[in-house]
Amino acid sequence: MAHTPPSSPDADRQADERRLIASAQAGDASAFRVLVERHQSRAYALALRITRSAADAEEVAQDAFVKVWDALPGFRGDSSFSTWLHRIVARRAIDRAETLQRRRKREAREDAMGEPAAATPSGDRLEAAHLKRIMEQQLSKAQYLVVTLFYFEGHSVEQVAAVLEMNENTVKTHLSRARAVLREAWLAVGGEPA
Amino acid sequence: MNCLAFDRLLDTGDLAALPDDALTHAVTCARCARALAVARSLEAAFERHLAAADVAAPAGLAGAVMARVSLRQRASRASFVADLTPWWVGVAAQPSAVGAMVIAALLTWRGPWLLAATQRAFGPGGAAFSFAAGPLATASQWTRTTVHAFVPSSDGDWTTAIAIALCLSPLALVAGYALYRAAERLVEGPVRA
Numbered sequence: 001m002a003h004t005p006p007s008s009p010d011a012d013r014q015a016d017e018r019r020l021i022a023s024a025q026a027g028d029a030s031a032f033r034v035l036v037e038r039h040q041s042r043a044y045a046l047a048l049r050i051t052r053s054a055a056d057a058e059e060v061a062q063d064a065f066v067k068v069w070d071a072l073p074g075f076r077g078d079s080s081f082s083t084w085l086h087r088i089v090a091r092r093a094i095d096r097a098e099t100l101q102r103r104r105k106r107e108a109r110e111d112a113m114g115e116p117a118a119a120t121p122s123g124d125r126l127e128a129a130h131l132k133r134i135m136e137q138q139l140s141k142a143q144y145l146v147v148t149l150f151y152f153e154g155h156s157v158e159q160v161a162a163v164l165e166m167n168e169n170t171v172k173t174h175l176s177r178a179r180a181v182l183r184e185a186w187l188a189v190g191g192e193p194a
Numbered sequence: 195m196n197c198l199a200f201d202r203l204l205d206t207g208d209l210a211a212l213p214d215d216a217l218t219h220a221v222t223c224a225r226c227a228r229a230l231a232v233a234r235s236l237e238a239a240f241e242r243h244l245a246a247a248d249v250a251a252p253a254g255l256a257g258a259v260m261a262r263v264s265l266r267q268r269a270s271r272a273s274f275v276a277d278l279t280p281w282w283v284g285v286a287a288q289p290s291a292v293g294a295m296v297i298a299a300l301l302t303w304r305g306p307w308l309l310a311a312t313q314r315a316f317g318p319g320g321a322a323f324s325f326a327a328g329p330l331a332t333a334s335q336w337t338r339t340t341v342h343a344f345v346p347s348s349d350g351d352w353t354t355a356i357a358i359a360l361c362l363s364p365l366a367l368v369a370g371y372a373l374y375r376a377a378e379r380l381v382e383g384p385v386r387a
Contacts, residue, residue, distance in 0.1 A: 029263055036256045045249035058252050065259040069266070131239055151240050176205040183204070183229065186236045 021081055025072050032072070036065050039082060042153070043089045049148045050093035052132075053100055060096050064089040079162045086153070086163045090145065134185040143178040146171055195219040200226045204233050279371070286367035295360050302337060303357035305330040 017038075023031035043064060048057035067088050075084060135144060142164075149160045150171075157175070161168040195215045200223070203216050209230075220227045285291050300308060309330055313323050337356060 027267075029260065029267065032263065033256060033260050036259050040251035040255050040259075041249065044251040044255060048249055054252070058255060061251065061255060062259050062262065066262050066266070069259075069263045127239055127242075151237075172206065179205050179233070180201075182236055183232050186239075187232050 017081060018077075021072070021075065021077070024069075025075065032069060035081070039085055040065075042082070043085055046086055046089050046148070046153055047093045047096075049152055050090065050145070051097045051100055056096050056100060057093070060089060060092045064092050067092075083159055083162045086149070086155075087165065090149070090163055094141070094145070130186075130189045134182060134189065138181050138185045139178055140174075142166075143174045143181070146174040147178045147182075150175060197223060197226055201229065204229060209233055209237060283368055283371045286364040292364045295364055299357040299359075299361035301330065301333070302353055302360060305334060 017035070020031045020035050024035060040061065044057055044061045047060040047064070048054060051057050051060060064085065068085055071088075075081070079087075135147065139147060145164060146160055149155045149163055150157070155163065157168055157171050160166070161171045164171070166174075195218070197219075200216055200219055203212060212230075220230045306327075309323060309326055313321065316323070334353070337353065341356070
């Protein structure tokens with residue numbers, strides 16, 4: 001009698017995902033819906049971290065999933081589905097973020113003329129505001145993306161390289177320089193341990 | 195371990211897994227101890243404020259995606275069918291073509307009567323429609339001659355039958371093609387877009 005080794009929940013999940021992808025590739029929209037439901041939160045979170053706008057992140061995530069549906073017949077599984085999806089989300093979010101950045105700069109210039117200054121945040125909110133500002137102002141675009149994917153999306157260097165289509169050494173270099181820049185900036189805003 | 199190597203470790207390494215010699219160096223070097231503390235503080239802040247923020251997708255995101263996918267599927271099917279459909283089926287399905295055939299059928303069936311009725315309805319101005327009398331009579335004669343050429347034994351009035359045929363011809367073309375495609379699918383199996 002053939003003995004089937006017990007499968008881990010992770011392996012089961014991966015096999016299930018492969019089945020769903022194959023069904024979606026054959027045109028099964030309900031299988032694709034399951035894939036969307038499984039991945040939507042992470043795709044949205046990634047888009048939100050890059051665009052920093054809820055409405056734009058939602059639109060980016062939607063566009064990315066529609067793009068995935070269109071490109072699904074050509075998906076060969078060289079990288080994992082989530083890596084592939086994140087690559088599409090990241091590209092779209094980067095494009096959107098650049099447009100938003102130009103708009104924010106313009107609005108900031110307009111606000112600076114006559115608008116009263118916003119109230120200064122305190123405590124935890126101040127720390128969070130410092131972190132965001134440091135990341136936005138001190139890191140290059142590539143460093144920001146690498147840090148976002150590595151720290152906040154929990155990707156490995158290899159996965160970050162796959163998502164951003166970069167060499168792994170390039171990712172390591174960006175990460176290393178980003179850490180150095182962030183430490184210096186963190187110290188400058190008084191982010192020292194108590 | 196020197197300060198330069200320690201800095202490189204902070205830049206590239208995992209803070210939770212620093213080698214023993216690095217930790218020993220940090221104990222003896224105030225500068226590197228401070229750098230390590232700052233690095234740890236920064237990573238802790240990341241975890242507190244950003245990594246820990248579990249972002250849920252907005253309600254309705256999957257539904258909106260699927261609505262857009264459904265639209266694309268329909269558009270893709272429509273263009274696929276349009277690509278395969280012969281031009282004459284497209285023409286037969288046009289409302290203007292159907293209307294033209296209905297008018298032709300009415301004229302064939304009761305051409306002279308319709309003309310007389312139109313002239314009566316317009317009163318004195320109805321005379322303007324007299325120009326149509328000649329072509330209508332010619333068409334009627336041509337129809338009778340053509341029918342007689344194909345069915346020599348027929349002496350009856352075929353205008354009603356021809357009018358019905360004209361009227362139904364667009365429907366016959368479209369339905370005939372659909373029937374042909376259905377039969378083809380039965381034989382060859384479904385065609386995937």
